Every structure is written in structure tokens, then in C-alpha cells.
Amino acid sequence: AQSVAQPEDQVNVAEGNPLTVKCTYSVSGNPYLFWYVQYPNRGLQFLLKYITGDNLVKGSYGFEAEFNKSQTSFHLKKPSALVSDSALYFCAVRDPISSGSARQLTFGSGTQLTVLP
């Protein structure tokens, strides 16, 4: 079975400071990992993904994430936070070995990011 943990329900950071939103995962094979962002009363917006290759993945709006296989982590980062980054962030995983061609994602519980002006 695959699972994702986001250990922090809430992260507060000052505008202009770097931000990190943590994610750890558990799968039986090599994971496909994703970050999504959700603004109030909206659906999920894709930020970035790791499938294979370079461990540092760059995504939309200046976000990046680093895949660390030994620590089973995929933390989301941004060098300089903006107030407009305040939103709910979800990490998700898919294990292509167990799920085959099916696209089912398993999501973490979400982390509310607040960037303070």
C-alpha cells in the first residue's frame, strides 16, 4: 500500500524568506510524486512532479522539490515566499508497480501555508 505524510498542518513564513513544506512517502516500488496547491473554493492546481531523473525538480511559480530516496522525502521549497503563495498544499504519490496503468493518487493531509507580509 502507498501512503503520504505531511507532518505539518500549518506553516507560517515571512514574505521574502525561504519556505519548505515537508512530505514523506511510503511505496513498495519507485514512486511517482506530485505537489498540488489549492486556493479557497478552488480545485487542485498542479505544481510539479518527480517521475525519474534529476532529484531536484523545478515547477510552476518558482517552486521546486527535492526527491530524496534514502529519506523517502519530497519536500517542496521556494527561495523567497510571496503573500500570494498562501494556500493549502498537497503532496501525492502513485506507485506504478502496484497501480499499473491506473492513475490513482494517494494524497497527504495537506499543509496550510501562510506567508505573512
Add this chain to the structure above:
Amino acid sequence: KAGVTQTPRYLIKTRGQQVTLSCSPISGHRSVSWYQQTPGQGLQFLFEYFSETQRNKGNFPGRFSGRQFSNSRSEMNVSTLELGDSALYLCASSPPDGREDTQYFGPGTRLTVL
């Protein structure tokens, strides 16, 4: 390209009624997945359809069902609504190329059961 669209955006029903939600995927996408989002349970996978066939199903009771049409549009149905079915229902579509693998979400349908 237009994004994933879901209708209606908001819905209010009473217990015992049934409801049908609609999802139109991004043009060219053949995989459609449905998720339920609640404050208590978070985001949970309901089912996935690909080429009109259910490819995968989450751990939900049989009151939750879905289908996909030949144009890839999908509907989900919930019968005999319960208060706990109040949630944001999200639809996502994926391109046919397996290497892409990204799911693109619609804005959701907010269902309130009274």
C-alpha cells in the same frame, strides 16, 4: 486548451435523494478520476475511468457509482444521500501518454446534504 470543467459547481440536496455530477476532461484526455474531499478524511480516491471502463475503484460504498461516455465525459452518481456525503467532489483528467502521468483537476462540485 480549456481545462477540466465540472457541473454544477454547487448543489444542495436532502438526505435520501440522489445526485449526478458531471465532468468534462481536457480535450484529448481519456482518463478521468474522481476524488472526494472532506475536512475530516481529506482527499480520497473514488474511481477512475479510461475508455468507458472503470479501471480502478476506491473504498466507497456501492451508493457511489460512475460512468464514462465515448467522448470521455464522465458522470458520477450518489444514491440515497447521507449527511456525510457533503463534500467537494473533484474530477481530474490525464493525457493518454503514460509518461506524462499528471492529473489535472477541475474546480470541483460542492455538494451539501441537508
